[in-house]
Amino acid sequence: MGKAKRSGARRQVHKAPAGAFGGPAKANPNPFEVKVNRQKFQILGRKTRHDVGLPGVSRARAIRKRTQTLLKEYKERNKSNVFMDKRIGEYNSNISPEEKMMKRFALEQQRHHEKKNIYNLNEDEELTHYGQSLADIEKHNDIVDSDSDTEERGTLSAELTASHFGGGIHNTSQKEGEDGDKPKSRKELIEELIAKSKQEKRERQAQREDALELTEKLDQDWKEIQTLLSRKSQKSENKEKKEKPQPDAYDMMVRELGFEMKAQPSSRMKTEEELAKEEQERLKKLEAERLRRMLGKDEDENKKKPKHISADDLNDGFILDKDDRRLLSYKDGKMNIENVQEQQSKEAGGQESDQKEDEEEGEDESREDTEESDGSDSHSDLESNTESEEENEKPKKEQHQTPGGQLPSNGQKAPKAAGAELPYVFAAPESYEELRSLLSGRSTEEQLLVVERIQKCNHPSLAVGNKAKLEKLFGFLLQYIGDLATDSTPDFKTIDKLTVQLYNLCQMFPESASESIIFVLRDAMHEMEEMIETKGRALFPGLDVLIYLKITGLLFPTSDFWHPVVTPALMCMSQMLTKCPVLSLQDVIKGLFVCCLFLEYVSLSQRFIPELLNFLLGILYIATPNSKSQGSALVHPFRALGKNSELLVVSDKADVTTWQKGSLSLHWASRLSTVTATKANHIRLSCLASCLTLLKHCVLMYNGLPSFHAIFQPHQTLLTEHLVNCSLPQDLQDLSGSILSEMESQKQHCRPLICEKSKPVPLKLFTPRLVKVLEFGRKQGSTKEEQERKRLIHKHKREFKGAVREIRKDNQFLARMQLSEIMERDAERKRKVKQLFNSLATQEGEWKALKKKKFKK
Amino acid sequence: MDPLPASAGSRGELGRLLQAVLTSRGQANAVFDILAVLQSEDPEDIQEGVRTCSRLFGTLLEREELFVGSLPREDTVLAGSQEATQKYKVWMRHRYHSCCNRLEELLSHPSFQVKELALKTLMKFVQLEGGKPLEKPQWESHYLFPRTLFRSVVGGLLIPEDDQSLLISQFCEYLEYDDIRYHTMQVATSTVARATSQQPEVSLTFWNNAFMLLSAVSLPLQERDLTNFYVQHAETSDKWKVIHLKEHRKAFQEMWLGFLKHKLPLSLYKKVLVTMHDSILPHLAQPTLMIDFLTSACDVGGAISLLALNGLFSLVHKHNLEYPDFYQKLYGLLDPSIFHVKYRARFFHLADLFLSSSHLPAYLVAAFAKRLARLALTAPPEALLMVLPFICNLLRRHPACRVMVHRPQGPELSADPYDPLEKDPARSQALESCLWELQTLQQHYHPEVSRAASVINQVLSDPEVSIASLLELTAYEIFERDLKKKTAGSVPLEFIPAKGLLGRQDDLCAQFFTLS
DSSP states (O other), X not given: OHHHHHHHHHHHHHHHHHHHTHHHHHHSOOTTTOEEOOOSSOOTTOOOSOSEEOHHHHHHHHHHHHHHTHHHHHHTTTOOOOOOOOOTTSSOTTSOHHHHHHHHHHHHHXXXXXXXXXTOTTSOOOOEETTEEHHHHHHHOOOOOGGGGGGGXXXXXXXXHHHHSOOOHHHHHHHHHHHHSOOOOHHHHHHHHHHHHHHHHHHHHHHHHHHHHHHHHHHHHHHHHHHHHTTTOHHHHHHHOSSOOOOOHHHHHHHHHHHSXXXXXXXXXXXXXXXXXXXXXXXXXXXXXXHHHHHXXXXXXXXXXXXOOXXXXXXXXOOOOSOOOOOOOEETTEEHHXXXXXXXXXXXXXXXXXXXXXXXXXXXXXXXXXXXHHXXXXXXXXXXXXXXXXXXXXXXXXXXXXXXXXXXXXXXXXXXXXXXXSOSOOOOOSSHHHHXXXXXXXXXXXXXXXXXXXXHHTOTTTOTTHHXXXXXXXXXXXXXXXXXXHSSSOOHHHHHHXXXXXXXXXXXXXXHHHHHHHHXXXXXXXXHHHHHHHHSSOOOOOHHHHHHHHHHHHHSOTTOSSOTTHHHHHHXXXXXXXXXXXXXXXXXXXXXXXXXXXXXXXTTTOXXXXXXXXXXXXXXXXXXXXXXXXXXXXXXTOOSSSTTTTTTOOSOHHHHHHOOOOOEEHHHHHOOOSOOHHHHHHHHHHHHHHHHHXXXXXXXXXXXXXXXXXXXXXXXXXXXXHHHOXXXXXXXXXXXXXXXXXXXXXXXXXXXXXXXXXXXXOOOOOSOOOOOOOSTTSOOSSOHHHXXXXXXXXXXXXXXXXXXXXXXXXXXXXXXXXXXXXXXXXXXXXXXXHHHHHHHHHHHHHHHHHHHHHHHO | OOOOOSXXXXXXXXXXXXXXXXXXXGGTTHHHHHHHHHTOSOHHHHHHHHXXXXXXXXXXXXXXXSOOSSOOOHHHHHHSOOOHHHHHHHHHHHHHHHHHHHHHHHTTOSSHHHHHHHXXXXXXXXXXXXXXXXXXXXXXXXXXXXXXXXXXXXXXXXOSSSOOHHHHHHHGGGGGSHHHHHHHHHHXXXXXXXXXXXXXXXXXXXXXXXXXXXXXXXXXXXXXXXXXXXXXXXXXXXXXXXXXXXXXXXXXXXXXXXXHTSOOOHHHHHHHHHHIIIIIGGGOSSGGGGHHHHHHHHTTOTXXXXXXHHHHHHHXXXXXXXXXXXXXXXXXXXXGGGGTSTTHHHHHHHHHHHXXXXXXXXXXXXXXXXXXXXXXXXXXXXXXXXXXXXXXXXXXXXXXXXXXXXXXXXXXXXXXXXXXXXXXXXXXXXXXXOOHHHHHHTXXXXXXXXXXXXXXXXXXXXXXXXXXXXXXXXXXXXXXXXXXXXXXXXXXXXXXXXXXXXXXXXXXXXXXXXOO
């Protein structure tokens, strides 16, 4: 606390002597008192603050200050009461003695005048309203209404601000000036101000009113003259007239014609070769993109540039991602487009659809009409034309994409009769139940037609909400397919056909399609996970999940390094192969189907799947009698021993001979309860056959892997044991023999691993770092915050040092004072002692003298 | 004395009887009627009876109206020429005994409410009897606890016939008290010993009950005076055994050793081993006594030896046990099933711990890395995501093993020198081999696995990757994580149009499957 006081005092001292002693110091520069700090080198641009000093003066100043503050404190250290002088202006030298007397007198008077009685109303008291004396208001009697206040726009006059918000130098000087004559009281001043500002306001208002009046008059005059000028210039009319004249019909026509599209020269018709070449190039490009994604190298680069969106884009999700403007082409001297139209009409289900389209077009036209009547823009009909064209062309596009291949049977054979019964227009189903009621009970062809018509009727270009409707349709269709698959007699034929529709929808709405696929996959995974958590293992999911997985593979590129839908689907399949124990022949078939899918997924990318090989090993294992296959390294979910460890072993040797090689039916995966023993044995053999073929695929696919032999070693041992077991049909034995030879022929290359060389870390260099010098005398090369920090640290250090010095000096001063006090006291004591001695000596002397006198006498 | 109605089932009737017994000693014979209710068939009646008994004997115990001291035979006393009060007390004590016996029988009653009520009543008697002991103290501040009664309670819990797990969990709340815990441990030891000595084959339910009770006992870890008593004492003495944690530990150790020396069923083995390291070993007075049990468990093989490792490790680590074939045994445990068992996370956590020492020989670490890499060829992605960083961590810890991923001037070999069938890691020649398996796994179908395996292509970074978060990873979590990842652009689509469910002719599915 003392320190703070002192430092405050110090600051005072800086100013005070400048006023008091600055003058004499300058006036009398005693050369012996001046101390000069000589500099060794002159540096340009450096400001030196301490080159000349007056140590004597400043020391004297410091001592004086201390005697005024510290010494006082020291002397009063044991005193608790304080003497305060409350006389007005006793120490203020600015006030003249007369004024002092006046003030004292006024105070005295005021004390006398204090109100004695609160009921005494007659005392000279002023009544006020909002701080103004009522009497004054009566005098002015021109109250400006509150509305006029707004005209001031918040700016206050300089005088007002000056009087309200403090007195700067200017103010004081003014005051001093005014002090000469009669000083106005504050209240008076403010009143004056208010009056002044009000007057100003009134003046301004009057001025404006005048101006307004003048303008009006001018306008009036101009209108009179205007009639004379009206036919002269169109421009001036446009400018001046408030309401536009009705546009001329002719003008409109001219302008419309100007905006209308002119016939543009189209590019020349392409020959068939060119078309094929273009198609090939397109495919090549797509393939290259696929490869790039497969390698997953440039995931950052993967970000596609935003597609160009034409100004006409309705933003309805209908994307022309390929350049499918149809080019006219000839085939056998006939225009190709006709073919296409024929084809399309066939696909759509015969004449009926044509008619329907006519209807649609009719609708379109009517719509156009309404639009035209709106007159909003003349592009509408152009646009709708292109749209309908696109509609027509979509199926053609498909045809384009499969050169040489015919669409399998996309409703081509739809019987006319069936089509005739169906209504042409379908509302898009809002719920799954609606779709089901639409589709159930119809034949496959009819169902297809219905779905197709729903799509047609709700094409996104036709209405605003159609996009969402079709997006929903995808989800419903998926659910419908799932229902079909879980049925007791799965309708694979319909599913087969519906996948094409799904593909088309998916191409239109990739985002929502992927979302709905993810939804069903998540459902399946969740179900499995729940089962695993409760029982520790799961059952193979139903056929619907398998179908979903298959559809996923059809809709999305499975070779990508990472794909938002395919990668989770792979996880799902992996989970199935590792967590679901094989309990029955159905499980075997399902498992093999999943294996098949797995292999198909990676057929292009050639990736490694441990689960698949484990599963195939397990299948091989359950196809061998336990006594022979002991000791092979089995992996979960298969068990070396147990009731299912011989599931695929053929029970009757006779069935082996009657077995014919054939493919597995998916129907078996859903229900396989009522089969004869022979049939079951045949299915077993078929399963084994497909397992072996799959294994062969794997062997061929993975022969490039470095640890090929480590991977296939268990399969190899099992197969060699298997071969010994001669109860297999010849086909299978041949197959396993070929697998074995394939495995053995694979040379093992064990090239030692080498890390890629990493870039050597560069050595630290000692070349000086160049920094821009922005300001001399400051520490450079750091940010603004750092500089500020450094500055503050420096300042703190300096202040700290200064404070320490001050305290030290204070202590020295105090010690000096104490010493002088002690000295004084000692001197006093000495003096007193001397005095005593003196008096004693004189006494003694007197006494002796007396004695001598006596003695003399 | 009034002749009482035989069917005293209703509550009012019982209340009246209770009043009669408690108010005048002349009507003491009504006790027989109350006790008769305990024999009833109806669980409601029994509960009512138990409550009445609880009230009756509770009051009598508090009033000290039961005979104190070693109990003489009933008929001799009644025939003898003692005071009437004395006779009454002896007689009443006999009724009390028969009531307790019946309650013990009720502990195995089919109805859980009855069981629970009987247990509560018995524990109330234990508390009251402990407060006003029924035996004379032999010396000043002699610690008295109703052992006989308590033994019958614990005996009722540990029965070979029924599954008492619910009742035992009810009993657990009493185990909070230090004296109850101490005596439970003592009584359980003797009960288990008696049960196993009486018959050679002990049923599974008995073991389960016993394990349930034993595992419920947990001792405090810090040394302090155990004074949280169920039976309130006016003053405690330092001489009592029950006060010292050391004694508790001794009892605890005796109890477990007595339990574990028998041949336990396999499932119980696992349960014991799971809790061994954190709830049994730290509380034993001499943990080294567990060595025999753990080493024999370690030799069983499979999941059991895997679990035994944990306890064994803490013995090696904290109690200076020498176990020479430890690492060889651990090496032997590595087989393909390791990635599929329930204790996967625990095992790899431990393996990480065991192999964390930097003083292990390089050949050993190399053998482990190579074996794990070999096994990774059959592992599902969730395990791969954990084991690949694990292997890399091994290589990071032991720079001498880095030759397995970086051998610049090595000759090209015709076969992998590593011998997967060799049981001794020292002779497996892993250090001469390379981790080609990781190179294979770079082709894995899951992008993250592929990325994790590609780490070895570069020089391994110095800081280890923490695998703690990866230990519990499941396929479902990976699946969810994959779904949550968002792509920047749109979803890439297949450009080859679909033609049907099975695809084109040359597709695999179309080759093997038909829709008909």
